Amino acid sequence: MKAAPAKRGRPRGRPPKDPAGALSQATIRSTALALIDRDGLDEFSIRKLGTELRCEAMAIYWYYESKDALLDAVVDELMAPVGAIAGDPPGDWVEMLRAIARSYRRIARVHPHAFPLLATRRFATEQTFEFLDRLFAYARGQGVADRDAARFYRIVGSYCSGFALSELAARRDDAPQTAALRTRFPRVAEVTEFLNPRHLDEIFEQGLELLLAEVARASARKPARRKETT
Incomplete structure (x- = not known):
């Protein structure tokens, strides 16, 4: 039986800096889809998404509590x-x-x-x-x-x-x-x-x-x- 993936939940403290000031659920979601379209599901990761968005990976968890939620x-x-x-x-x-x-x-x-x-x-x-x-x-x-x-x-x-x-x-x-x-x-x-x-x-x-x-x-x-x- 496959164990359920652990949820990270929203990080504590202040959100990481967003240099571009453009993070939102819609931006993250559409960029994630674009990455999957380009590289495939197996290559998709929150870290790569953060690189694409020019933000820390942890910043994404302020908008989506887990990779599954995203x-x-x-x-x-x-x-x-x-x-x-x-x-x-x-x-x-x-x-x-x-x-x-x-x-x-x-x-x-x-x-x-x-x-x-x-x-x-x-x-x-x-x-x-x-x-x-x-x-x-x-x-x-x-x-x-x-x-x-x-x-x-x-x-x-x-x-x-x-x-x-x-x-x-x-x-x-x-x-x-x-x-x-x-x-x-x-x-x-x-x-x-x-x-x-x-x-x-x-x-x-x-x-x-x-x-x-x-x-x-x-x-x-x-x-x-x-x-x-x-």
Whole structure:
């Protein structure tokens, strides 16, 4: 069982000097994301972030109590475009899920090094809870039972996360096939053309529409039953 990471908490005493006088949660969060985009998650550290911000590393803990808290804030930054969709729904429940799915996948293409944060960390901040609250409230308003809304969200979300991670791997795997491999595995060689990353947009859309078609059917045949409040 993995031990929970220790929290540093806010340092005691006066905050370290900020030579530029420009530190803020927003600045730290956006700079952290830029560093992850540039160097990757494995290379990210509070020390390197402090160097980038031209401040002492300890100064960052006055704004985020731990590295985990900062990474949660980076998740919020990544999820902002998706959250905006829930705040201004583009259509019915199914259309909303479609827009969210496309926006979520787009994060992986714009921020390939940071996207694994979304796939491996639980949504546990006020901003992500606000997104989920709006999503489920809209589903209920559309007549979707809470149980179904939760399941559809989980199914579509899992599809998008898995597809995006697979896509990231596919775009990195550009090693050419050798003649020997093509001879040993002729069926793979013939099918490889259709596995080329240039087909990923079409494949994603096909899979998404299959899922959403089932969401639409299930929503239609299982109207929500809501208790009247007094």
